[in-house]
Amino acid sequence: MAFPNRVLDQLTILAPGLLGGSVAQAAHARGLTRRITLWARRPEVRQQLRAMPWCNQIIDTPEEAVRTASLVVLAAPVEKIVELASQIAPALPEGAIVTDVGSVKGELCRLCSAAMPVRAVFVGSHPMAGSQKTGWENSSATLFDGRTCFVTPLVTTPASAVETVTAFWRALGLDVATLTPEQHDEIVAHISHLPQALATTLCSFLAQKNPAWRDFAGGGLRDTTRIAASDATMWIEIFKQNRNEVLHALREYQHELQGFDDALANRDWNNLRARLERGKVYRDGFKA
Amino acid sequence: MAFPNRVLDQLTILAPGLLGGSVAQAAHARGLTRRITLWARRPEVRQQLRAMPWCNQIIDTPEEAVRTASLVVLAAPVEKIVELASQIAPALPEGAIVTDVGSVKGELCRLCSAAMPVRAVFVGSHPMAGSQKTGWENSSATLFDGRTCFVTPLVTTPASAVETVTAFWRALGLDVATLTPEQHDEIVAHISHLPQALATTLCSFLAQKNPAWRDFAGGGLRDTTRIAASDATMWIEIFKQNRNEVLHALREYQHELQGFDDALANRDWNNLRARLERGKVYRDGFKA
Numbered sequence: 111m112a113f114p115n116r117v118l119d120q121l122t123i124l125a126p127g128l129l130g131g132s133v134a135q136a137a138h139a140r141g142l143t144r145r146i147t148l149w150a151r152r153p154e155v156r157q158q159l160r161a162m163p164w165c166n167q168i169i170d171t172p173e174e175a176v177r178t179a180s181l182v183v184l185a186a187p188v189e190k191i192v193e194l195a196s197q198i199a200p201a202l203p204e205g206a207i208v209t210d211v212g213s214v215k216g217e218l219c220r221l222c223s224a225a226m227p228v229r230a231v232f233v234g235s236h237p238m239a240g241s242q243k244t245g246w247e248n249s250s251a252t253l254f255d256g257r258t259c260f261v262t263p264l265v266t267t268p269a270s271a272v273e274t275v276t277a278f279w280r281a282l283g284l285d286v287a288t289l290t291p292e293q294h295d296e297i298v299a300h301i302s303h304l305p306q307a308l309a310t311t312l313c314s315f316l317a318q319k320n321p322a323w324r325d326f327a328g329g330g331l332r333d334t335t336r337i338a339a340s341d342a343t344m345w346i347e348i349f350k351q352n353r354n355e356v357l358h359a360l361r362e363y364q365h366e367l368q369g370f371d372d373a374l375a376n377r378d379w380n381n382l383r384a385r386l387e388r389g390k391v392y393r394d395g396f397k398a
Numbered sequence: 399m400a401f402p403n404r405v406l407d408q409l410t411i412l413a414p415g416l417l418g419g420s421v422a423q424a425a426h427a428r429g430l431t432r433r434i435t436l437w438a439r440r441p442e443v444r445q446q447l448r449a450m451p452w453c454n455q456i457i458d459t460p461e462e463a464v465r466t467a468s469l470v471v472l473a474a475p476v477e478k479i480v481e482l483a484s485q486i487a488p489a490l491p492e493g494a495i496v497t498d499v500g501s502v503k504g505e506l507c508r509l510c511s512a513a514m515p516v517r518a519v520f521v522g523s524h525p526m527a528g529s530q531k532t533g534w535e536n537s538s539a540t541l542f543d544g545r546t547c548f549v550t551p552l553v554t555t556p557a558s559a560v561e562t563v564t565a566f567w568r569a570l571g572l573d574v575a576t577l578t579p580e581q582h583d584e585i586v587a588h589i590s591h592l593p594q595a596l597a598t599t600l601c602s603f604l605a606q607k608n609p610a611w612r613d614f615a616g617g618g619l620r621d622t623t624r625i626a627a628s629d630a631t632m633w634i635e636i637f638k639q640n641r642n643e644v645l646h647a648l649r650e651y652q653h654e655l656q657g658f659d660d661a662l663a664n665r666d667w668n669n670l671r672a673r674l675e676r677g678k679v680y681r682d683g684f685k686a
Contacts, residue, residue, distance in 0.1 A: 238616040258614045287614060300607055301615045305622040307658055308596050313677035315654040319588055324684055326546040326575060327589045328526040330625045334593040337618045338681040342674035346667055353662060360659050364652070366603040370595055371648050374641060379634055386630035389601035393626040396612055 118143035118278075122179035124172050124194060125151060126159070128241060129211040130185025131249025136282045138164035139251040149175035150246075159246070173201035181278060183235075184210040188218070189347040195222040195232065202230040209235040209275050213298065214351035215262045215291035223264055231271040234262040234291060236298070237284055242339040252283075256397075259284040260298075262291045299355035304363055306337055306345060307356070313338040406431035406566075410467035412460050412482060413439060414447070416529060417499040418473025419537025424570045426452035427539040437463035438534075447534070461489035469566060471523075472498040476506070477635040483510040483520065490518040497523040497563050501586065502639035503550045503579035511552055519559040522550040522579060524586070525572055530627040540571075544685075547572040548586075550579040587643035592651055594625055594633060595644065601626040 121143040123130045134146050147167040150156050156168045169175035176182050176198045184191045191212050202208070208230060212218050219234040226232050237259040241248060259279040263272045276286045289297070313335050316323065324331070349356055373381040409431040411418045422434050435455040438444050444456045457463035464470050464486045472479045479500050490496070496518060500506050507522040514520050525547040529536060547567040551560045564574045577585070601623050604611065612619065637644055661669035 238614055240616055240618070257616060260614070297608075297611050297614060300604060301611050301619050305600065305619050307655075308600060309618075309622055309681075310674055310677040311655045311658050312593065312596060312651065313680040314658075314673045315651050316588060317676050317680035318654075319650075320585075321680060321683060323585050323589050324680065326526055326548070326585060327684075328528055328545060330528070330597075331589050331593050332684060333621045333624045334597055335677075335681050336621045338677040340678070342671055342678055345674050346671050349662055349670060350665075350667065353665070357659065357662055360655075360662070362607075363600065363603050364655065364659070366606075367595075367599045367648075367652065367655075370599050370602075371645065371652070374637055374645055374648070377638075377641070379638065382637060383630055383634055385602045386598055386633050388605050389598040389623075389626040390628070390630055392601040392605035392609060392612065393597075393623050395609060396615075396620060 117141065118180045120145045120147055120179045121181050121183070122147040122149070122175050123183045123185055124149050124175060124198070125184070125186035125190070126246045126249070127185060127187075128244050128246065128248050128253070129237060129239070130183060131246030132239070132251070132253035133183055133185065133211070133237075133282065134162075135164045135249055135251040136254055140281060140283075142278070142281050143180075147175050147179065155246070164251075172198050176203075176206065177201050178203060179206055181274070182206060182208040184208065184212075184222075187344060187347060188212040188214055188351055191218055192221045192225065196225040199225050199227055199230070202227060204229045206230040207271050207274050208232045209278075211235060211237055213302070213348050215260070215294045217351070219262055219264060219291040223267065231268055233267055233271050233275040234260075234294075235275060235279065236260040236262070236294065237279065238298075238302070239284075242337055244341050244344065254279075255283045257284050259286050260294050261286055261288050262294045263288070264291070295352050295355045296358075299352055299359040303348060303352055303356045304359045306340065306348075307360060308363075309335045309338040310345075405429065406468045408433045408435055408467045409469050409471070410435040410437070410463050411471045411473055412437050412463060412486070413472070413474035413478070414534045414537070415473060415475075416532050416534065416536050416541070417525060417527070418471060419534030420527070420539070420541035421471055421473065421499070421525075421570065422450075423452045423537055423539040424542055428569060428571075430566070430569050431468075435463050435467065443534070452539075460486050464491075464494065465489050466491060467494055469562070470494060470496040472496065472500075472510075475632060475635060476500040476502055476639055479506055480509045480513065484513040487513050487515050487518070490515060492517045494518040495559050495562050496520045497566075499523060499525055501590070501636050503548070503582045505639070507550055507552060507579040511555065519556055521555055521559050521563040522582075523563060523567065524548040524550070524582065525567065526590070527572075530625055532629050532632065542567075543571045545572050547574050548582050549574055549576045550582045551576070552579070583640050583643045584646075587640055587647040591636060591640055591644045592647045594628065594636075595648060596651075597623050597626040598633075
């Protein structure tokens with residue numbers, strides 16, 4: 111079932127938000143599937159989705175939405191994914207592959223895999239795309255262009271299912287990195303959850319100093335804090351689910367920040383320069 | 399000499415880099431002066447500037463460049479501005495007004511004002527615009543659009559000179575905020591120098607963990623760290639000049655970050671949510 115050699119019969123996306131909606135739009139734009147089937151929890155959302163050209167079928171229950179699915183994408187908030195996997199498990203057809211878009215993978219992958227019937231396979235995924243804006247209304251067919259998707263199989267996950275999920279994300283325009291769920295959680299703690307903590311705490315701090323100062327800010331503060339506008343409820347769940355790894359990264363980072371503070375306090379300009387230059391070399395190494 | 403009621407006879411910009419070049423281009427585009435006169439330290443830069451349509455005169459010494467100037471902008475790196483003010487002082491004509499674009503204002507404003515002859519006035523300025531890219535080659539006529547310029551007179555600075563400098567920046571498209579040099583330094587420590595310290599330390603930290611992880615990053619890390627690519631030499635000087643205020647802001651911020659860490663460690667989700675929501679409200683309040 112590798113892409114682009116085979117078109118999916120039915121792609122089912124459950125609980126589409128920014129990411130799930132973008133999966134649907136990108137799959138539609140790229141012709142990856144004969145039918146895109148969606149279920150959303152709220153009836154009014156299902157009604158709105160019916161008008162979208164990238165939806166072929168809107169179904170009223172998750173069980174019915176997966177009954178003839180080739181590939182299922184669980185796009186619910188991260189804390190709802192395991193429950194949704196358990197709910198659809200009895201309705202999955204022979205050979206179905208189930209994946210997700212959750213931001214934390216360790217426990218989620220173990221529990222979702224355990225919830226599957228023998229005729230279906232769960233393979234965890236995490237496309238590293240997003241926005242401070244949430245909801246399917248903000249989704250787009252190009253959200254994933256040039257981004258990385260983590261695919262996080264367990265050692266027991268069949269290779270053929272991993273290959274299918276990998277080929278699917280590649281066909282949507284993402285680079286795929288295959289990691290264990292634990293490696294994934296360590297990496298995102300550093301490159302996603304720690305930056306969120308810094309943007310949030312910088313804004314929370316400045317709000318208490320003098321919010322009016324923000325009107326003076328140049329582009330630097332604006333960019334540095336953009337993700338602080340993200341949805342608080344989504345981030346509480348991410349920090350809950352990846353608490354240990356985030357605490358670990360946060361404490362190592364605090365050590366780095368204290369080193370910067372010490373260098374400044376001690377007027378150790380060579381030390382401060384080394385930190386500025388190491389940071390610049392790192393940042394200059396980003397893909398353009 | 400208020401703008402836009404009067405066109406300057408001669409605008410002199412000394413040591414143009416990103417900001418000084420942008421002042422020249424914006425003043426040229428908006429017709430604010432009859433003549434734009436530049437001096438750059440390096441002969442090859444003077445040669446390159448001669449070919450720019452926004453330069454009317456390129457002069458080989460700063461003294462000669464200011465001899466018939468109405469308004470002088472000292473655009474040198476912040477640690478060179480006082481020296482440059484002293485160097486041009488004997489050559490300034492009657493009624494000349496001198497300003498600058500330095501990122502730190504306290505000592506600089508006192509020393510530059512003290513260096514002026516009685517026939518000229520110094521008024522400190524700091525346009526809050528910039529880029530991780532430096533040099534006049536990256537300057538543009540639109541760099542200042544919608545930005546704030548701080549104007550930082552001493553209590554002894556004549557009001558008419560403050561009005562001229564204020565009108566000049568407004569005519570270039572900036573909003574002007576008038577503050578004491580000390581208020582300025584406290585504010586920029588929080589909204590500019592602290593964000594730089596966070597972006598730098600985050601990159602310096604991640605460089606030592608695993609630089610390859612950056613290839614997985616979404617837009618969040620990219621935006622949060624953009625200014626870490628800024629010039630290290632420029633920032634060493636800013637941190638040197640504003641050391642006390644930056645240390646003060648950094649320590650208060652570290653307290654906020656420790657509070658976030660404590661909330662996560664203690665699974666105090668209400669506390670963590672309050673921080674996320676306070677940060678979001680602050681960030682949502684940015685001008686669009």
